[in-house]
Amino acid sequence: MTEPSSPTDDSSTPSDPTRRTPPAVAVVDAQSPGNVGTIARAMKNFGFEDLLLIDPPELDPEGEAYGFAGHAREDVLPNATEITFDELVSNYHTIGCTAVTNEDDRSHVRFPFSTPADLADRLPTVEAPTALVFGRERVGLTNEELAEIDEICSIPADEEYPVLNLGQAATVTLYELRTLTLAGDETQLPDLERVRAPEETVDRLYDQWGDLLEEINHPEEKREKTMRMLRRIYGRADLTAREANTLLGLLRRATERPER
Structure with missing residues (x-):
């Protein structure tokens, strides 16, 4: 894994749309190397490159993570950066991905929230170092961590069982945000409207x-x-x-x- 660096090291002109980079993907305290590999593979599928790992498991090049990563074993996974949670929230505009637990506007830990589709509509017009943050397999992101995160994202699912596993949640979210990274038409990166x-x-x-x-x-x-x-x-x-x-x-x- 690479050493941490500032997401704002690029000296290009901030208003230049060609330097706009997709959100980083941050994984907090994953327990299974396989899930880290699955997320790296989804990143490769949908054009994301910057993987940030907070308290990761051991990622053996001969083990499960690399086995699950597909072609991401060649670049996304070996180039992942290990950072602390404090470094994450200090240097990035953070979007915490979590299941909604029936909270409403009287509580602001997991509410209000955007769906991945909402983010896909909004993020292309905003320039800033941004990170999509995914939590642990069993408990996700804690309330203490969510309190430090700038905004919340949740995938709409059946109210009787809304919880997706870590790899699934990342894959669905990155699929919805693929228009930030994959060329295909002239609207993939619209003219910059505002700089955060x-x-x-x-x-x-x-x-x-x-x-x-x-x-x-x-x-x-x-x-x-x-x-x-x-x-x-x-x-x-x-x-x-x-x-x-x-x-x-x-x-x-x-x-x-x-x-x-």
Whole structure:
């Protein structure tokens, strides 16, 4: 596996549509090497290249992962990068893929959510380092991890049994997002409409919200839920740098002059 590097190392002009890269695929704490190989194969099927692994199992070139990877054993799998979860959420706009557990707008851990088809419509017009995040085979992503993730994606399935296994979930999601990677018509990469604000700017926005909630004595027991709600709102809004900086200025003034 390769050493971690910043997703923003590319020095190309950010507004150049030709440098737009598909989302990375991140797998958190997979237990089965075979599932990692299956995900790598799905990435190869649908044109995705950047595989990020958080606490992965051992991936023996003679073992199950490479056996399940098909032609992805030649590039996607050996070029995977091992990183920490903190590095993931700090450097990427993260989209957590999870089953919905009957939550509604009163809870913001697994709600609101987009389907993969929704993302396929929206992501082609947004430039930013983005990662699709898949969790463990048995429990998926924990609520603590989802609280750090920018937005949620869920595959529509039968309400009596909505849970897909890890390899299936990744394959279905990447299939729906294939238009981000596979050429075939002139609309595969439409003209860039907006460039998402850098993650460090959005993080400063969250910090400023935290300061404001403290300054106005927002009930302490409600602050964590309020911050999750704001993260979900901004995660779906695709704020530009100008929008984020304008909001930062307004929030800073509100924090410094609450009596007015």
